[in-house]
């Protein structure tokens with residue numbers, strides 16, 4: 029349905045996006061997961077045809093969207109990271125403004141505004157000025173604006189960053205509803221792996237401008253099937269203990285957590301024995317030791333050697 033091939037963007041000496049291939053099938057909910065600066069926003073700006081790529085193409089239903097922007101733009105809703113609303117206008121007036129930009133008017137526009145306000149759960153606040161809204165409510169109005177023209181594809185750039193938990197869960201439920209009940213195709217970018225895990229059928233993992241892995245959550249975590257994640261909880265974290273874990277032949281990665289350490293290692297019966305032995309040598313009292321099912325966070329760590337939220 030929507031496909032990008034070899035998409036690249038260079039800003040002076042910064043290579044923001046480097047040869048990205050990505051596709052969305054109709055009705056899919058796809059995640060684009062990557063840390064800050066990975067190139068997610070730049071990729072979706074090019075997909076939305078608002079930023080000209082340095083190289084590569086964007087194709088919508090087989091048509092070159094860089095040459096023929098109209099077909100894609102008509103069917104595409106974009107929720108940008110930055111909130112673009114008029115603070116002095118009410119929510120209703122803001123939506124009226126955006127609807128008119130899409131060429132909508134009269135009763136059709138009025139009905140659609142009321143429908144999208146209902147969808148985002150802010151119908152009762154429609155006459156209030158945007159400046160009285162919380163950050164999360166503004167984000168919901170932004171989403172409402174992106175839905176006015178009945179898009180078939182919705183691209184969202186980190187829509188839950190920096191907002192209150194109530195708005196966050198509202199937005200996540202709304203996206204699920206749009207995808208599952210209205211069969212809207214969704215591309216959801218985030219650096220929150222829990223959201224992407226829950227919402228998306230398929231996930232692209234992005235780092236340093238490139239797609240470094242792609243698949244269902246199950247396929248991605250299966251990359252770690254030969255490995256095990258061990259959570260060590262302790263009150264006395266010691267650098268020497270951490271260094272000894274890193275040196276252990278079975279252990280691949282050691283990450284310090286708030287409550288101790290997270291260790292990714294080869295799957296073997298000897299592992300827990302080694303960890304206990306090292307803890308004893310370095311006089312670290314281990315409160316609990318548990319083996320965790322791998323998460324997308326672990327996949328990212330495995331692929332890049334870094335945490336998703338460094």
Ligand SMILES: Nc1ncnc2c1ncn2[C@@H]1O[C@H](COP(=O)(O)OP(=O)(O)OP(=O)(O)O)[C@@H](O)[C@H]1O
Pocket residue numbers: 039042043044045062063064065066067068069070071186
């Ligand atoms: N207009 C620009 N001019 C110069 N550099 C840019 C521009 N836009 C983005 N970049 C750089 O390109 C890289 C990718 O940025 P981008 O915003 O696409 O990443 P992101 O994954 O969306 O991260 P974030 O979640 O922080 O928005 C970064 O190094 C960024 O500084």
